[in-house]
Structure formats: C-alpha cells, structure tokens
Amino acid sequence: MVKLHVKQGETSLFLYETKCSVSVQELLKEIIELHNLRLKVDRLCDEVINMADHGVALPPHMQGLTDEQVEELKLVDEWGIRCQPSGGVRNNKDPVGRRNGQAPNEKMQDVLKRTAEESRQMVSKKLIDAGTCLTLPMVQTALDQLRGATMIVYPMGLPPHEPVDMELKGEEDLSGTQASKLVIALDQGALWFSGKQMDTKKELADYIGRNEKTKIICKLQKQGHGAPAREPIFTEDEQKKMMASAYKRQEELKKLESADDDSHLHSKWADNHGLQRSFQGLTDIGWKPK
Structure with a gap:
C-alpha cells in the first residue's frame, strides 16, 4: 500500500x-x-x-x-x-x-x-x-x-x-x-x-x-490558491543541529581571533629561536620567549 x-x-x-x-x-x-x-x-x-x-x-x-x-x-x-x-x-x-x-x-x-x-x-x-x-x-x-x-x-x-x-x-x-x-x-x-x-x-x-x-x-x-510552498530541504531538527554547530564554530573562531588570548605565545613551539638553541644545547637554560 x-x-x-x-x-x-x-x-x-x-x-x-x-x-x-x-x-x-x-x-x-x-x-x-x-x-x-x-x-x-x-x-x-x-x-x-x-x-x-x-x-x-x-x-x-x-x-x-x-x-x-x-x-x-x-x-x-x-x-x-x-x-x-x-x-x-x-x-x-x-x-x-x-x-x-x-x-x-x-x-x-x-x-x-x-x-x-x-x-x-x-x-x-x-x-x-x-x-x-x-x-x-x-x-x-x-x-x-x-x-x-x-x-x-x-x-x-x-x-x-x-x-x-x-x-x-x-x-x-x-x-x-x-x-x-x-x-x-x-x-x-x-x-x-x-x-x-x-x-x-x-x-x-x-x-x-x-x-x-x-x-x-x-x-x-x-483550487485557485496557487501552488503550495515546497517542502524545506532540511527538517526542523536538522536545521536546529546545523544552527547549533554553526554557533559553536563561530564561538571557537572568536576565541582564536581574540587579541587578549595570547597564551599560546608562551609555548615552546612558538619560539622562533627554538631550533638554534637545541643545536647549541641551551634548551634547558631558563628559556623565555623573546
């Protein structure tokens, strides 16, 4: 049927x-x-x-x-x-x-x-x-x-x-x-x-x-009322999930673009002279980023 x-x-x-x-x-x-x-x-x-x-x-x-x-x-x-x-x-x-x-x-x-x-x-x-x-x-x-x-x-x-x-x-x-x-x-x-x-x-x-x-x-x-509206491509639940995902992504981008959030600059991988110090054996001597 x-x-x-x-x-x-x-x-x-x-x-x-x-x-x-x-x-x-x-x-x-x-x-x-x-x-x-x-x-x-x-x-x-x-x-x-x-x-x-x-x-x-x-x-x-x-x-x-x-x-x-x-x-x-x-x-x-x-x-x-x-x-x-x-x-x-x-x-x-x-x-x-x-x-x-x-x-x-x-x-x-x-x-x-x-x-x-x-x-x-x-x-x-x-x-x-x-x-x-x-x-x-x-x-x-x-x-x-x-x-x-x-x-x-x-x-x-x-x-x-x-x-x-x-x-x-x-x-x-x-x-x-x-x-x-x-x-x-x-x-x-x-x-x-x-x-x-x-x-x-x-x-x-x-x-x-x-x-x-x-x-x-x-x-x-x-009859005579014209064509009805087409069905939406996404269901209401799917739209809610997509909006929630987009909002979450937007908040993550805001945190990355924030000027006040510079904590990553204190990481070793952010040191431009890290490779030079490793060759000179100075990696463990009071390292501070410039």
Missing part, C-alpha cells in the same frame, strides 16, 4: 494508505472527506465540552441576553425545560450567554468530557508520529462515541438548535464562521505533489510509479 503524508501548507493533517491504481479523482474525494470529518470531530468535541460545562444552547433569539432582559421580554426556554440532563442539574452560568447554564452533574459531566477527549485523540495529529494511517471507520467510531455519550447524558434528546445535535445530524450551518474557511468542498479541492497539481483524470501511478511501498508527501488545498 502507498502511504501518503497529507499536508495543508506546512501543517501535517494525517497519514493515508491507498493503492497505486487509484484514480486521482477518487483519491481526492476520499482525502477531502476525511479532512472534513476530522474538522467535524474537532468542532463536536469543543461543543460537547461546552455543553458539559454550561448545559444545552439557548434558542437563537435568547442568546446574549441578560437575565433582566429575558425577564422583561417574558421569554421562556421551553427546550431547556424539556431537555434536562440525566442525574440532575448543576447550575453554572455561561459567561457568553450561549447556553442555559443548567449543566449536568459531575458524573455526567465527566462522561461527556472524557468521551470528547478520547474521540479527539482518535483523529489527532499524534497518529502521524505513531505512523498510524487515518481511516473513515476510525473517524466514524469517534463520532459514534460522541453520539452515545450525548444520549446517555441527555436521554430526552437535544434541542434542534443545539450545535451538538446539528453536527451529529449533519445539519450544521458554518456560514460566516472561521470553521467554514477550513472546510473544503468536494468540487473545490486539489492535490499537489512535487510542486505540480495532480490531474483528476490520471491515476496515482502516473505520478509515483507502480511501487506499492512508496511513501510520498502530498498537499491538499482549495
């Missing part, structure tokens, strides 16, 4: 295994799908942690309002009353006013946070250091874990405007958010290899040959 190290700019995303015979179009589709699902897991983990801390989201027309404003307008969060966490409520007001402040108890909170952390680790970039390739089943398992933990803590379900519920149902609206800039549409992505954009009408083998044990670096980005 060919191993692809997928990057976006200088940022490593994940490792992916495929075959030389795969078409670039199919490969691009699979990589974009994995990339977008990883982003979904990351967003979902953040929202699950927020829900564990501050309860479910308020209806859009109540978000950002103070308690006085809610009371004055006589607004009622009916979904918050209906969607209560299992095991009781622990009041913890949301400082940004997005959630109703009715958080789960400590035990249920721990279920949500622990599951979110485990799910995040299942698709994290640490897999690259371990040499583990990311697959769709791995991402789906992370999503299923988050869905299961949510159902345990909120058996009555979640409000339809809750970001966690929308993410799990694939109904999230990312328009106008920073997250929307990271997501790549299937018809807007491009793969680059060796400084060239890969043609979707060709196979991967047209670029790397038929050796199934090949490992390459390819870059994913949106």
Whole structure:
C-alpha cells in the first residue's frame, strides 16, 4: 500500500494508505472527506465540552441576553425545560450567554468530557508520529462515541438548535464562521505533489510509479490558491543541529581571533629561536620567549 503524508501548507493533517491504481479523482474525494470529518470531530468535541460545562444552547433569539432582559421580554426556554440532563442539574452560568447554564452533574459531566477527549485523540495529529494511517471507520467510531455519550447524558434528546445535535445530524450551518474557511468542498479541492497539481483524470501511478511501498508527501488545498510552498530541504531538527554547530564554530573562531588570548605565545613551539638553541644545547637554560 502507498502511504501518503497529507499536508495543508506546512501543517501535517494525517497519514493515508491507498493503492497505486487509484484514480486521482477518487483519491481526492476520499482525502477531502476525511479532512472534513476530522474538522467535524474537532468542532463536536469543543461543543460537547461546552455543553458539559454550561448545559444545552439557548434558542437563537435568547442568546446574549441578560437575565433582566429575558425577564422583561417574558421569554421562556421551553427546550431547556424539556431537555434536562440525566442525574440532575448543576447550575453554572455561561459567561457568553450561549447556553442555559443548567449543566449536568459531575458524573455526567465527566462522561461527556472524557468521551470528547478520547474521540479527539482518535483523529489527532499524534497518529502521524505513531505512523498510524487515518481511516473513515476510525473517524466514524469517534463520532459514534460522541453520539452515545450525548444520549446517555441527555436521554430526552437535544434541542434542534443545539450545535451538538446539528453536527451529529449533519445539519450544521458554518456560514460566516472561521470553521467554514477550513472546510473544503468536494468540487473545490486539489492535490499537489512535487510542486505540480495532480490531474483528476490520471491515476496515482502516473505520478509515483507502480511501487506499492512508496511513501510520498502530498498537499491538499482549495483550487485557485496557487501552488503550495515546497517542502524545506532540511527538517526542523536538522536545521536546529546545523544552527547549533554553526554557533559553536563561530564561538571557537572568536576565541582564536581574540587579541587578549595570547597564551599560546608562551609555548615552546612558538619560539622562533627554538631550533638554534637545541643545536647549541641551551634548551634547558631558563628559556623565555623573546
């Protein structure tokens, strides 16, 4: 199997295994799908942690309002009353006013946070250091874990405007958010290899040959953004070693060029008349350099 190290700019995303015979179009589709699902897991983990801390989201027309404003307008969060966490409520007001402040108890909170952390680790970039390739089943398992933990803590379900519920149902609206800039549409992505954009009408083998044990670096980005930066000739560790070696050499040269460091002039090998004295037998008679 060919191993692809997928990057976006200088940022490593994940490792992916495929075959030389795969078409670039199919490969691009699979990589974009994995990339977008990883982003979904990351967003979902953040929202699950927020829900564990501050309860479910308020209806859009109540978000950002103070308690006085809610009371004055006589607004009622009916979904918050209906969607209560299992095991009781622990009041913890949301400082940004997005959630109703009715958080789960400590035990249920721990279920949500622990599951979110485990799910995040299942698709994290640490897999690259371990040499583990990311697959769709791995991402789906992370999503299923988050869905299961949510159902345990909120058996009555979640409000339809809750970001966690929308993410799990694939109904999230990312328009106008920073997250929307990271997501790549299937018809807007491009793969680059060796400084060239890969043609979707060709196979991967047209670029790397038929050796199934090949490992390459390819870059994913949106179309129309130009060619991505080339990979540096030296790795970060190699650059650090070279800089340390150059600094050490520079310090050694400074010591040699220092005008104050003339201790070598007192050595016998620095005496211009040493050979003459050795012939005259005067080498051991109170020698001093001139």
